[in-house]
Amino acid sequence: MDELMYYLVTPVNLASITDYLEYMSIDIYDWTLVFALLFLTVELTDDALTRRFSGERFFETLSSLVTQIPFYFTEVVVFSVAVYGYFTIYEFIPWKMPVNTMGFLLVLLMADFTYYVEHLCLHKVRLFWLAHSVHHSSGVMNTATAFRFSLFDPVVSATFHLPLLLLGFHPMFIFAAEILIQAYQFWIHNEMIGKLGPLEWVMNTPSHHRVHHGSDQEYIDKNYGGILIIWDRLFGTFAKEDKIPTYGLATPMISKNPITVQFHEFYKIFRDIKKAKGLGEVMGYILRPPGWQPEHKKLKE
Amino acid sequence: MSLPKHNPLLRVLYMSLVLFMFAFMMAVIRMYWPDDSQVSEYHDYSAYENSLEASQPNGAVGIGNESLSDAQNTQNNKLPKVLTKITSNEPELFRRPRFTVTGIERRLNLAVNMQAQLEGLWTDFYNLDTQQYLPGLSRSNKVYLVYKSYDHDTQTIEVLIGYQYAMQKLSGQVKSVELLKGKYIKRDSVLATWDDPQDLALKYQLDYEVYEVDEYFNISSQRAFLSINNGAY
Numbered sequence: 001m002d003e004l005m006y007y008l009v010t011p012v013n014l015a016s017i018t019d020y021l022e023y024m025s026i027d028i029y030d031w032t033l034v035f036a037l038l039f040l041t042v043e044l045t046d047d048a049l050t051r052r053f054s055g056e057r058f059f060e061t062l063s064s065l066v067t068q069i070p071f072y073f074t075e076v077v078v079f080s081v082a083v084y085g086y087f088t089i090y091e092f093i094p095w096k097m098p099v100n101t102m103g104f105l106l107v108l109l110m111a112d113f114t115y116y117v118e119h120l121c122l123h124k125v126r127l128f129w130l131a132h133s134v135h136h137s138s139g140v141m142n143t144a145t146a147f148r149f150s151l152f153d154p155v156v157s158a159t160f161h162l163p164l165l166l167l168g169f170h171p172m173f174i175f176a177a178e179i180l181i182q183a184y185q186f187w188i189h190n191e192m193i194g195k196l197g198p199l200e201w202v203m204n205t206p207s208h209h210r211v212h213h214g215s216d217q218e219y220i221d222k223n224y225g226g227i228l229i230i231w232d233r234l235f236g237t238f239a240k241e242d243k244i245p246t247y248g249l250a251t252p253m254i255s256k257n258p259i260t261v262q263f264h265e266f267y268k269i270f271r272d273i274k275k276a277k278g279l280g281e282v283m284g285y286i287l288r289p290p291g292w293q294p295e296h297k298k299l300k301e
Numbered sequence: 302m303s304l305p306k307h308n309p310l311l312r313v314l315y316m317s318l319v320l321f322m323f324a325f326m327m328a329v330i331r332m333y334w335p336d337d338s339q340v341s342e343y344h345d346y347s348a349y350e351n352s353l354e355a356s357q358p359n360g361a362v363g364i365g366n367e368s369l370s371d372a373q374n375t376q377n378n379k380l381p382k383v384l385t386k387i388t389s390n391e392p393e394l395f396r397r398p399r400f401t402v403t404g405i406e407r408r409l410n411l412a413v414n415m416q417a418q419l420e421g422l423w424t425d426f427y428n429l430d431t432q433q434y435l436p437g438l439s440r441s442n443k444v445y446l447v448y449k450s451y452d453h454d455t456q457t458i459e460v461l462i463g464y465q466y467a468m469q470k471l472s473g474q475v476k477s478v479e480l481l482k483g484k485y486i487k488r489d490s491v492l493a494t495w496d497d498p499q500d501l502a503l504k505y506q507l508d509y510e511v512y513e514v515d516e517y518f519n520i521s522s523q524r525a526f527l528s529i530n531n532g533a534y
Contacts, residue, residue, distance in 0.1 A: 039315065042311050050306050192315040244302065
């Protein structure tokens with residue numbers, strides 16, 4: 001088995017832990033994509049055998065996969081800029097965290113918390129919701145939903161991880177942790193796996209994440225965790241899955257058009273801002289949670 | 302609460318795939334889990350030098366009585382400072398890949414000033430015209446020192462200094478050596494470990510050190526990989 005693994009993973013001479021993390025995280029991410037395609041194949045076959053398969057579900061799945069194309073291009077550009085920027089800034093930071101295994105485990109834990117905070121902000125700040133709403137706009141919950149991203153998502157992620165850099169963590173540690181947490185997300189977007197016993201207490205699971213994608217009143221803005229669900233339990237944003245959620249946005253987005261999928265929230269915010277009275281309302285529409293309205297508008301309704 | 306109806310076989314297959322994925326990913330993570338030594342304690346050059354002065358090698362092969370600063374005085378001030386002390390006793394196993402190191406080689410005498418001989422070798426390699434002898438290679442930040450062909454009678458050893466680089470046709474003084482894939486123990490110094498192997502099952506055949514260096518060959522980290530007998534550990 002060791003021999004097989006030896007040839008499967010990148011056969012390079014890894015002289016330091018940062019080299020290792022670079023290759024390992026990229027390997028992990030590549031392999032995750034391979035497994036994700038396998039999962040999706042099983043899910044679609046299951047749809048066909050249980051007569052759940054429909055044009056609606058197929059095109060929704062296809063639409064999710066297509067979002068990867070613009071996402072990929074911005075990811076390449078943003079990630080390149082982030083790598084250059086992070087390494088440049090790191091040189092100027094006078095304090096440095098230890099570059100060793102414990103250091104990486106610490107940054108992984110902190111990156112998971114960062115993911116929680118970032119995810120919370122993606123839902124609570126409409127500017128960020130412009131991007132993240134793309135991920136939530138599917139009415140189908142399968143592995144393809146995990147691929148459903150906005151082309152602006154990479155920008156948000158690179159920004160939110162800056163505090164870890166300022167704490168003195170090595171950029172390669174931060175990128176590797178970010179990639180591992182992102183890779184973890186691929187297996188929790190499905191309806192094939194039920195509850196997982198004691199794992200549900202600590203880990204983010206398919207059940208917890210189905211809740212996160214629910215548009216039901218009791219499920220909205222719940223379960224933001226990345227790998228661990230403890231952050232939600234600690235900060236009161238946890239909800240247990242008591243019924244199968246209704247997936248998608250509170251106001252469903254039914255289009256399968258890739259351009260509509262990417263920009264439907266942009267149209268809505270533009271419409272709101274156009275009607276805004278003064279800078280305060282404009283800022284409210286941009287920085288307050290989705291659905292926020294000025295008082296005078298609420299009274300009218 | 303119940304999930305939508307699924308084909309039981311496909312569900313089992315799906316869950317098996319998930320379990321396999323986690324096992325596979327764990328294996329990927331474990332396969333090359335590295336040493337903890339980015340050797341940050343030596344990253345700062347002055348700290349590195351002080352640490353050497355504070356703890357001259359105890360029993361390191363051939364250099365036990367030599368002062369580093371004396372050796373340095375005889376050399377260009379851009380010369381590297383080679384760490385020869387052991388800082389860790391915990392055996393750490395690594396599976397290292399097969400690759401080729403190309404550079405220059407000398408037979409060194411373990412009975413005389415080894416530090417000066419090694420530094421001479423570094424100087425020669427630093428001055429090597431890589432454009433001519435290693436065409437197509439830009440200077441790498443990783444330099445390898447490969448120790449081989451130990452002769453007990455003459456107390457000599459062949460040391461090759463070079464980059465990870467393979468070339469079809471060698472010219473002039475340039476030589477290549479292929480490092481073998483297999484299990485290695487990680488230490489700081491090959492010679493120091495050979496001299497004091499404790500209970501390690503060393504092969505004493507072909508061991509090497511990896512140095513991370515800057516453009517002037519100032520060393521920021523040093524580690525040694527010593528091949529061990531199959532079945533050990």
